[in-house]
Amino acid sequence: MSVRGPFEYIGKEVRAGFDWAGGISLLLGRALVRGVQRPWGIYDVFRQIVALGIRSLPLSTLMGVFVGMALTWQFGEALMGFGAKNAVGSAAALALVRELVPTLMALTIGAKIATGITAELGSMKVSEQIDAIASLGADPIKKLVWPRLMASTVTLPLLNVYGNVLALIGGAFIADFVFDVPAEYFYETYIDELYPMDYISGLVKSFTFGLLVGLIGCYQGFQTKFGTEAVGISTTNTVVATSVAIIVFDFVLTTIFLPVG
Amino acid sequence: MAPIIELRNVYKRFGDNIIYEDMSFGVEAGETFTIIGGSGMGKSVCLKLMIGLLPYDAGHVLYRGKEVGDMNAEELRELRRNVAMVFQGGALFDSMSVLDNVTYALREHTKMSDQDMLERARECLDMVGLGYDKDILYRMPASLSGGMRKRAALARSIAIKPEVILYDEPTTGLDPANIERIGHMIRKLQKELGVTSIVVTHDMPIAWKCSNRVAMLWQRKFPHIGTPEEMQANPAPEVHEFINGIYHEDQD
Ligand SMILES: Nc1ncnc2c1ncn2[C@@H]1O[C@H](COP(=O)(O)OP(=O)(O)OP(=O)(O)O)[C@@H](O)[C@H]1O
Ligand SMILES: [Mg+2]
Numbered sequence: 001m002s003v004r005g006p007f008e009y010i011g012k013e014v015r016a017g018f019d020w021a022g023g024i025s026l027l028l029g030r031a032l033v034r035g036v037q038r039p040w041g042i043y044d045v046f047r048q049i050v051a052l053g054i055r056s057l058p059l060s061t062l063m064g065v066f067v068g069m070a071l072t073w074q075f076g077e078a079l080m081g082f083g084a085k086n087a088v089g090s091a092a093a094l095a096l097v098r099e100l101v102p103t104l105m106a107l108t109i110g111a112k113i114a115t116g117i118t119a120e121l122g123s124m125k126v127s128e129q130i131d132a133i134a135s136l137g138a139d140p141i142k143k144l145v146w147p148r149l150m151a152s153t154v155t156l157p158l159l160n161v162y163g164n165v166l167a168l169i170g171g172a173f174i175a176d177f178v179f180d181v182p183a184e185y186f187y188e189t190y191i192d193e194l195y196p197m198d199y200i201s202g203l204v205k206s207f208t209f210g211l212l213v214g215l216i217g218c219y220q221g222f223q224t225k226f227g228t229e230a231v232g233i234s235t236t237n238t239v240v241a242t243s244v245a246i247i248v249f250d251f252v253l254t255t256i257f258l259p260v261g
Numbered sequence: 262m263a264p265i266i267e268l269r270n271v272y273k274r275f276g277d278n279i280i281y282e283d284m285s286f287g288v289e290a291g292e293t294f295t296i297i298g299g300s301g302m303g304k305s306v307c308l309k310l311m312i313g314l315l316p317y318d319a320g321h322v323l324y325r326g327k328e329v330g331d332m333n334a335e336e337l338r339e340l341r342r343n344v345a346m347v348f349q350g351g352a353l354f355d356s357m358s359v360l361d362n363v364t365y366a367l368r369e370h371t372k373m374s375d376q377d378m379l380e381r382a383r384e385c386l387d388m389v390g391l392g393y394d395k396d397i398l399y400r401m402p403a404s405l406s407g408g409m410r411k412r413a414a415l416a417r418s419i420a421i422k423p424e425v426i427l428y429d430e431p432t433t434g435l436d437p438a439n440i441e442r443i444g445h446m447i448r449k450l451q452k453e454l455g456v457t458s459i460v461v462t463h464d465m466p467i468a469w470k471c472s473n474r475v476a477m478l479w480q481r482k483f484p485h486i487g488t489p490e491e492m493q494a495n496p497a498p499e500v501h502e503f504i505n506g507i508y509h510e511d512q513d
Contacts, residue, residue, distance in 0.1 A: 123355075124355075127350060127352055127355075128349075128352040129352050132346075132348055132352035132354070133354075134314060135348075136366040136369060137341040137342045137366060137369050139334070
């Protein structure tokens with residue numbers, strides 16, 4: 001192999017990455033332009049919200065409680081070393097609300113939503129159902145992408161709020177039973193520590209993640225080539241793409257919100 | 262008279278896979294035009310070019326003299342209201358009942374009442390031979406047999422009463438009686454409503470019986486176009502061999 005081999009390879013990958021990001025942006029633009037035109041398809045959006053939200057409730061419950069418990073335990077152990085275990089509520093609050101709940105929620109529920117969308121739209125693509133929608137004079141972006149994009153953008157922040165409540169409950173449970181910090185005290189210090197900006201920062205994150213997740217899910221579905229095998233490939237790629245996108249955007253949003261908060 | 266659909270010097274390729282090179286033909290209003298040709302040569306692609314589901318690289322695809330490639334969203338919508346396509350695999354919407362599938366275009370393009378749509382759906386299902394089953398309207402596509410799905414897809418395409426119907430292998434996988442029925446339906450739509458049909462098929466008896474003209478896809482063009490009689494008398498070896506199903510072992 002020539003010396004240029006690896007560079008060419010990297011160049012190709014970088015270009016593919018840019019093409020992908022370009023395609024994603026184009027889809028977002030189209031979905032927004034066509035979505036805001038009447039009729040808005042409120043019914044379709046609503047149905048997707050119910051489908052995505054309800055189906056994700058068990059996993060969100062599990063996520064919320066366990067993240068709250070694990071983090072409180074970790075902080076409790078650390079703080080006990082300084083004889084400051086009573087501060088466990090204040091310590092856990094910021095990390096959970098600003099960072100862990102939105103991000104972990106997006107990485108699990110978000111990835112689940114995105115792969116679900118990719119698998120559904122991907123199999124519609126390979127069985128020519130997307131072409132069929134167009135051939136019947138309807139707009140596949142309006143009919144398929146718009147409702148899913150709206151639904152995931154609304155659903156993830158809602159589940160984030162729900163996850164925050166459960167994380168608090170999980171944390172209070174550990175504080176009380178493991179560290180002997182009364183649950184009421186944990187609750188008070190927890191809430192005291194939080195300012196509106198902290199909630200806003202968490203919500204903006206989950207809103208952004210919701211948009212990303214819906215967008216990547218739809219784009220990958222539409223990009224699916226031929227055959228059922230292709231659906232598997234694009235679904236796998238969706239997992240990777242959503243995880244990377246969520247982690248990168250989490251960092252970006254954190255740097256934006258830290259000085260503000 | 263100008264053709265209702267015309268392809269002029271069309272070029273189409275997917276990467277290195279060249280499908281059409283300088284390909285031309287026209288379809289007259291009211292005729293039944295059959296396309297034959299080997300598997301994987303681009304017959305389905307040809308139908309998709311006609312309603313703008315696939316872009317072409319060069320040349321012209323014209324519907325009533327208007328360039329399909331230049332149409333905006335509203336014009337495309339209008340085109341697709343008038344030119345319906347029956348997909349090779351049916352492409353029924355899995356998430357919808359047969360009724361919702363069949364009435365999809367009606368909901369999209371008209372303000373018909375639910376009752377009228379129901380009647381129209383029954384009528385169309387009757388035409389494709391699915392009328393005997395009273396529950397069919399409320400069944401999901403996954404619970405239908407392959408042949409039933411194919412016919413339900415046909416019903417979906419004719420529901421809006423298009424002026425042109427593109428059939429992609431409408432009879433493949435059907436039993437002889439239903440093949441007859443589809444052939445009969447194509448002729449009936451032509452006679453009673455003046456529908457123009459473009460039929461991709463491997464079923465030569467249907468092609469001879471229904472078509473005004475038959476075109477054969479060969480080497481990225483349609484070099485042989487003619488009435489069924491002309492095609493049957495065509496001396497070109499590729500035509501003769503194709504329509505009579507002659508197979509040479511040394512071709513492999
Ligand atoms: N969207 C697409 N992207 C890339 N290649 C495509 C696409 N659609 C079709 N092709 C390729 O174009 C060629 C022609 O395909 P087409 O489906 O038109 O064949 P066909 O003549 O209809 O065959 P069959 O009789 O088996 O249905 C094939 O090689 C196929 O792989
Ligand atoms: Mg085909």
